[in-house]
Amino acid sequence: MPRVLVVGAGIAGDTVALMLGRAGWEVTVAEIAPELRGGGQSVDLRGDCRAVLDRLGLLDEVLARLVDQRGAAWVDGDGRRLAEMPVEAFGGNGYVSKEELLRSDLARVLHDAAGAQVTHLFGETVEALEDAPNGVSVRFRHAPPAEFDLVIGADGAHSRVRRLRFGPEEVFRRQLGLAHAWFTMDETPATPPVDGWFLTHNAPGSRSVEARPGHPGQQEIGFTFAAATLPPRRDREAQFALLDQVFADVGWRTRELLAAARQAPDFALDTLDQIQLPKWSDGRVVLLGDSAWCASPLSGLGTALALRGAAALADAVEAADALRLPHRLSDALTAYESAMRPRVRDAQRLFPGRVRQAAPRTGLGIHTVAWLIRQIQKPPLAKTFTRLAAGHGQGQPA
Structure with a gap:
């Protein structure tokens, strides 16, 4: 039975693992985290997501x-609303959607659905990939070496598989000039409620603070600011010190949320970048999801691309009959890339002004953004923006 190694137990990785497992492949998933990751930002199910999940029989769950x-809603330093956009805006295709859930919840559903069809190795990653006569020889960090017919790198924007096989991250990274920190905060009786609203406070200097609904009794918090480089990912104290410095004079709930960041086990900080490669496969190694094409969270399409990409890769492998005829694997990987390239290209063309809207630079810019948000929801602009929003990121049947 052909063997496939998927590196990364995220949305893309577990989806392709589930589909190839059902198709008869022997699937192993290596995930560097010690367990399935909790927390994470909300993910949007618009576009391709529903079709792929329905096909997998997981949509209702x-x-x-x-x-x-x-x-x-966008608020000032005292919490007063400057502008708001309900989920019904633009025919349900506005800034946020009724159909969003936490990334960790979607990952859990996909992971559990794979069940015994997939072997998961947590706390594990790859150290070397070498071509073998009939596959790829993999050296793991802990597990014994093994050979696979196909290796799928679905290990995110900072992909280890990509670095080992395609080159350093700097070659493929397109910086957008912003950084983002996110974490989960437990509510207390003193915590101001969000009441189902994604609240954003913008401050001059390209800084924003966000609070949005999570699981009952929790809020998902974010800090966005201008930055090209950050402290090392393992140096939490340096990261907290940077946030304290950048947001020292920002109002609203900022002081409370900075203190909460230090207590959050799922705290993460990263730059908002895109990943752009000329080719996603090399021999029997192929990239999937953010490893191949990260469009950045600003696109709002990361989950749709991950699910659709996983389906496209699994479909291409099955259509080429690569299970019985491994020599046709190259054709399958070419077909996968041809199917996904146009979608990725569109997703990486961010909506005009998206970066500046996420973190305006001046007080005038902040009030201009709020004014624009109010105006585009009024006739006659509302009709135009409803049409534009319906076309942005909407998928085709999976």
Whole structure:
């Protein structure tokens, strides 16, 4: 039986593992985290997501885990609303959606669905990939070496598989000039409620603070700011010190949320970048999801691309009959890339002004963004933006 190694137990990795496992492949998933990752930002099920999840028989289970989301609002330093956009705006294709859930919940559904069809190795990653006569020889960090017919790198924007096989990250990274920190915060009786709203406070200097609904009794918090480089990912104290410095004079709930960041086990900080490669496969090694094409969280399409990409890769492998005829694997990987390239290209063309809207530089810019948000929801602009929003990121049947 042909063997496939998937590196990364995220949305893309576990989806392709599930589909190839059902197709008869012997699938192993290596995940560097010691267990399935918790927390994480909300993910949007618009576009291709519903079709792929329905095909997998998981749509109802996923829909049962949606967060209570009513809209997005932009607030001043005292919490007064400058503008808001309910989930019904633009025919349900506005800034946020009724159909969002936490990334960790979607990952859990996919992981559990794989069950015994897939072997998961947690706390594990790859150290070397070498071509063998009939496959790829893999040296793991802990597990014994093994050979696989196909290796899929689905290990995110900072992909180890990509670095080992295609080159250093710097070659493929397109910086957008922003950084983002996120974490989960437990509510207390003193915590101001968000009541189902994604609240954003923008401050001059390209800084924003966000609070949005999560699981009951929790809020998902974010800090966005201008930055090209950050402290090392393992140096939490340096990261917290940077946030304290950047947001020292920002109002609203900022001081409370900075303190909460230090207590959050799922705290993460990263730059908002895109990944752009001329080719996603090399021999029997192929990249999938953010490893291949990260469009950045600003696109709002990361989950749709991950699910659709996983389906496209699994479909291409099956269509080429690569299970019985491994020599046709190259054709399958070419077909996968041809299917996904146009979608990725569109997703990486961010909506005009998206970066500046996420973190305006001046007080005038902040009020201009709020004014624009109010105006585009009024006739006659509302009709135009409803049409534009419907076309942005909407998928085709899976």
